[in-house]
Amino acid sequence: MKYNALQLCRCVWCVLLMLGFAIQVPAQNIAGEGNDNTFAVDTIKTTSKKQKKKSALNSEQTLGEVVVTSERRQTSINSVSSKLSANMIDRSMGKTLASLLEHVSGVSSIQTGTTVAKPVINGMYGNRILIVNNGARQTGQQWGADHAPEIDQNSSGSIEVVKGAESVRYGSEALGGIIVMEQKILPYQQKEITGHTRALYGTNGRRFSFVGQAEGTIPFDRNFAWRLQGTVANAGDQGTANYLLNNTGYREHDFSASLGYRRGKLRVEGFYSMYNLKLGVMRSAQMGSEDMLKERIKLGRPMDISPFSREIDYPYQHVVHHTAIGKIYLDVGRLGRLFWQTAYQYDDRKEYRNRRMDYSKIPAVSMILSSFQNQLKWNVDYAGWNTETGASYLHINNTNQEGTGVVPIIPNYTEYDFGLYALQKYRAGAFDAEAGVRFDHQATRAVGYDYTFKTYGGHHHFSNFSYNLGMNYRPTENWKFTSNIGLAWRAPHVHELYSNGNELGSGMFVRGDSTMHSEKSTKWVTSIAYRNDFLDVRLDAYLQWVGGYIYDEPSHQYITVLSGSYPLFQYKQTDAFFRGIDIDLHFEPIKHLEYHILSSLIWANEQKTHAYLPYIPSARIDHDASLTDIKLGALTGWLQVKHRFVFKQRHFDPARDLVSFTPPSYSLWGFEIGADWKISERNKLRIFISADNLFNKEYKEYTNRSRYYAHDMGRDIRCSIGWFF
Numbered sequence: 254m255k256y257n258a259l260q261l262c263r264c265v266w267c268v269l270l271m272l273g274f275a276i277q278v279p280a281q282n283i284a285g286e287g288n289d290n291t292f293a294v295d296t297i298k299t300t301s302k303k304q305k306k307k308s309a310l311n312s313e314q315t316l317g318e319v320v321v322t323s324e325r326r327q328t329s330i331n332s333v334s335s336k337l338s339a340n341m342i343d344r345s346m347g348k349t350l351a352s353l354l355e356h357v358s359g360v361s362s363i364q365t366g367t368t369v370a371k372p373v374i375n376g377m378y379g380n381r382i383l384i385v386n387n388g389a390r391q392t393g394q395q396w397g398a399d400h401a402p403e404i405d406q407n408s409s410g411s412i413e414v415v416k417g418a419e420s421v422r423y424g425s426e427a428l429g430g431i432i433v434m435e436q437k438i439l440p441y442q443q444k445e446i447t448g449h450t451r452a453l454y455g456t457n458g459r460r461f462s463f464v465g466q467a468e469g470t471i472p473f474d475r476n477f478a479w480r481l482q483g484t485v486a487n488a489g490d491q492g493t494a495n496y497l498l499n500n501t502g503y504r505e506h507d508f509s510a511s512l513g514y515r516r517g518k519l520r521v522e523g524f525y526s527m528y529n530l531k532l533g534v535m536r537s538a539q540m541g542s543e544d545m546l547k548e549r550i551k552l553g554r555p556m557d558i559s560p561f562s563r564e565i566d567y568p569y570q571h572v573v574h575h576t577a578i579g580k581i582y583l584d585v586g587r588l589g590r591l592f593w594q595t596a597y598q599y600d601d602r603k604e605y606r607n608r609r610m611d612y613s614k615i616p617a618v619s620m621i622l623s624s625f626q627n628q629l630k631w632n633v634d635y636a637g638w639n640t641e642t643g644a645s646y647l648h649i650n651n652t653n654q655e656g657t658g659v660v661p662i663i664p665n666y667t668e669y670d671f672g673l674y675a676l677q678k679y680r681a682g683a684f685d686a687e688a689g690v691r692f693d694h695q696a697t698r699a700v701g702y703d704y705t706f707k708t709y710g711g712h713h714h715f716s717n718f719s720y721n722l723g724m725n726y727r728p729t730e731n732w733k734f735t736s737n738i739g740l741a742w743r744a745p746h747v748h749e750l751y752s753n754g755n756e757l758g759s760g761m762f763v764r765g766d767s768t769m770h771s772e773k774s775t776k777w778v779t780s781i782a783y784r785n786d787f788l789d790v791r792l793d794a795y796l797q798w799v800g801g802y803i804y805d806e807p808s809h810q811y812i813t814v815l816s817g818s819y820p821l822f823q824y825k826q827t828d829a830f831f832r833g834i835d836i837d838l839h840f841e842p843i844k845h846l847e848y849h850i851l852s853s854l855i856w857a858n859e860q861k862t863h864a865y866l867p868y869i870p871s872a873r874i875d876h877d878a879s880l881t882d883i884k885l886g887a888l889t890g891w892l893q894v895k896h897r898f899v900f901k902q903r904h905f906d907p908a909r910d911l912v913s914f915t916p917p918s919y920s921l922w923g924f925e926i927g928a929d930w931k932i933s934e935r936n937k938l939r940i941f942i943s944a945d946n947l948f949n950k951e952y953k954e955y956t957n958r959s960r961y962y963a964h965d966m967g968r969d970i971r972c973s974i975g976w977f978f
Contacts, residue, residue: 328433329422331678331687331723333735333780333793334415335837339437342409344925344941347453347462347971350406354432357414358851359793359835361870364957365399366535367491367501367966373956375416375795376831376855376869377429380746381772384432385423387524389578389596392624392649396748397763398958399756403528403574403600405507407464408482410437416793416835417778420741421689421721424645424672428741428774428799439478439513439522440468445935451975457966458502459561460488480511489563494951494967499559500533500566518584528574533565535959546811546818550911550961553953567613568606575599589633589640598624609815612658619654620661639678646671651747653701662754662763664701664710666747670694676721685725692718695744699751710751715744715771731785738777745769749803755812755819760962762812762819763805769826774799789839795832798860802829806867806909820911828860845883850876856904867909870956871902890928897921902955911961919952921945927973939975944968 328334335357345353351362351370362370363378371378384391384402386409393403406412415431423431440447448467454460468480486505490497509526536555549556576598583591604618625648632641647670653661674691693716700710721739728734752765778795805822812821833855840848852874857866877895898920907913927941949968953960 328413328415328419328431329687329723330685331725331735332415332417332419332737333778334413334417337412337414339410342406342412343449343451343939343975344927344943346407346451346464346973347455347460350402350404353406354412354414355875356851358791358837359416359833359853360414361853361873361956363398363868363870364954364959364965366957366959366963367498368488368503368532369399369401371395371398371401372432373870374414374430374432375797375833375835376857378868380426381429381743382432383423383427383430384434386434386576387436387578388580388594388628389576389598390424390626390647392598392622392626392647393574393600394572394602394620394622396746397756398761399534399570400602403530403572404434405484405505405509405526405528406434407484408436408466408507408509408526409434411435416795417721417723417737417739417776419721419737420719420739421674421676421691422643424647424691425670425693425695425717425741426743428743428772428776428797436480436511436524437468439480439511439515440470441478441513441515442475443468443470443478444475445469447935447978449975449977451939451973453971453973455488455969455971457969458488458491459563460486460491462486462505476514476516478513478515480509482509483507487563490561492967493554493964494946494949495964496554496558497561498535498963499555499562500536500569502533502563502565504531504565505529518586520580520582522580524576524578524580526576528572528576530570530572531565532570532572534568534570535963536568546820553961554963567608568604571603571605573601587633589631592628592630594628596624596626598622608658615657616654617657617659618662619657620651620663621654622649622651624649637680639676639680641676641678642674644671644673660704660754661701662756663747663752664699666697666699666710668698668747669696683727687721687723689721690718691720692716693742697744697747699747701751703753709767711767713744713750715742717742717771717773731783733780733782733784735780735782736778738775741774741776743772743774745771745803749824752824755814760819761958762814762821763824764821765824766826769803769824770801772799772801772803787841791837793835793837797831799829799831801826802866804866804868807911809911829857829866830860831855831857845881847879847881848876849879850874865904865906865909867906868956869902869904871904871915872900874898885928887931888928889931891926893925895923895925897923899954915955916953916960919950921950921952922947935978937977939977940973942970942972944970 337356341356349370351372354360354372355362359375361373363373364370372382374382380396386404391402391404394400395402413433419431420427446467446469450465453462463485466482471477484505484507489502490499491501492498506529507527511524513522578596581593585591600622602620603616605613606617607613626646628645630643632639649668651666653665670693672691672693674689676687676689678687695715697713700708703709719740719742723737726734750765750767750769752763755762774797776795776797778793780791780793782791803824803826805824808821808823810821811818833853836852838850854872855869857869858864875897877893879891879893881891883890899918901918902915905915923945924947925941925943930938932938946968951964954965957965
């Protein structure tokens with residue numbers, strides 16, 4: 254019976270190959286899956302050096318050294334993805350997660366002011382980008398334009414960005430891409446305590462931050478490993494090139510702890526984190542009358558500017574996010590590998606505004622979201638094949654706290670999501686391929702009271718099948734081809750269905766549409782990469798069709814409430830077509846000299862009218878020149894000069910914006926200089942200085958929702974020192 258089942262799997266896979274990937278490949282390279290099925294080996298290179306050569310009468314040779322190197326991946330080898338290392342995360346200290354991810358081609362950000370930023374992958378943002386933090390889906394109150402993901406990126410050992418529609422493995426909301434944030438493997442059997450401490454000071458906002466991490470094992474049993482990490486940050490008013498943005502300071506306190514046990518084929522791990530952020534909201538986004546609002550938009554900058562202050566006054570946000578994760582890995586030999594994970598998240602968001610009669614101390618918005626998720630996965634290898642199946646369950650409960658005196662922007666809601674999936678993979682030398690299918694059912698029940706004290710809400714059911722086909726081909730050591738096509742879906746969020754209120758940070762009044770249906774997307778992305786000793790270049794191209802694309806656009810009406818007048822934005826739905834090209838090129842003409850360029854082009858239109866969609870990033874070019882590995886005794890230094898040019902967004906429909914024009918193109922320069930000082934075998938000191946917007950350019954970014962009222966951030970020089978032990 255087992256033999257027949259294997260034959261059936263192979264027959265199904267062969268049919269898929271003939272339909273989509275009819276290609277003959279030679280057996281050439283070697284690669285394999287990781288032990289816990291969370292890692293895949295991308296490439297394996299083998300080099301050898303001959304130490305001596307026998308005479309012509311004896312052809313026998315002695316092999317002196319064999320070096321095998323491989324890259325561990327969190328995602329499938331058949332997906333188009335890019336990985337940011339721990340070193341890149343360390344050197345980006347003081348930046349937001351969205352700014353860090355801009356080191357990947359095709360990734361930009363959508364902002365509200367200078368501190369709230371969300372990643373954009375190939376033009377997609379918000380709930381279309383799935384964030385997986387330490388194996389768990391990130392759930393929280395990050396649905397609004399003025400809500401950033403509640404994550405401390407300093408706790409991650411690596412971050413990988415997947416551009417394809419990998420909905421089979423990860424479930425819904427992965428239309429645009431996936432951000433996989435992983436911890437380093439715990440240091441099992443390690444005898445010493447290792448870690449690092451880092452401190453940073455930034456001139457813009459006079460901000461400072463500290464990050465510390467330590468890890469080791471328990472002395473009486475090295476099978477137990479642990480890790481502790483913490484982040485503290487403090488900033489005052491941040492500024493543009495020519496004026497301050499008052500009340501834009503923040504206070505951040507984060508903590509995480511991990512504990513694991515590994516013995517034989519069993520591994521058990523636990524993780525806890527707390528993210529605590531108090532964030533000031535730029536006062537210029539809070540309007541008085543409708544006439545004042547129009548005048549401020551016309552002026553394009555704040556009218557009244559106060560001296561610098563570290564105080565966070567009204568209005569402000571305070572978010573506390575708790576995450577607890579448990580994992581069990583079990584290798585059962587020929588029967589495969591089992592993985593179970595459970596996660597609980599608790600998100601407490603409060604938003605305070607200037608209110609009359611000393612009511613400012615009472616939050617105008619107070620929401621608590623709790624989520625519970627379980628994931629079970631099994632996979633097995635046999636004769637070049639790998640079968641993976643899994644199931645997931647997610648329960649979300651969101652409650653508006655009573656006593657605020659303000660009608661909540663969204664109603665109370667509960668959400669249930671259940672999914673089943675299966676993946677079949679095949680590997681033959683230089684060729685890899687996979688096919689997968691998934692079924693999801695989501696139920697959402699929402700109920701609330703509007704400002705007339707009438708109940709509203711509803712009960713929605715969404716069921717969808719999704720699929721994924723991917724392949725990877727390496728004809729030589731230099732070339733690599735990857736292609737992936739998949740169907741993904743996303744149910745409309747309660748915010749898009751029922752919102753009816755003003756967003757604190759963006760200064761907009763948002764109204765939902767309860768008649769909207771699910772978004773369904775087919776995305777085909779293909780990547781071609783070439784690498785040799787001095788050149789590493791990759792070209793990614795994609796086509797994406799989205800049925801029922803949801804977006805908000807201004808209605809050119811204004812809503813006046815007690816706190817002031819706000820422009821009304823209405824959620825709408827249409828069929829859309831996205832396409833674009835991403836370029837990533839590294840060039841090393843001589844040793845120690847590197848040139849790197851990233852560029853992205855995106856086109857996004859309605860399918861029927863061909864009208865341009867709003868808030869799509871314009872074309873941009875990021876490039877830098879670096880001197881690396883400069884040896885000066887015990888010092889190893891580097892020097893980098895960087896430049897960004899962002900084009901004016903001309904693919905623009907004036908009817909879908911508050912203003913009839915887009916900001917002009919802009920050019921920003923920066924630099925970074927630093928050195929690692931190896932004090933001893935285990936101790937290293939790192940010092941570096943970096944600068945963004947070096948020449949203090951005044952500019953506006955099209956995807957910044959605060960561009961109607963203010964400019965973007967001015968010059969920022971950061972000084973950092975770190976000790977690694």
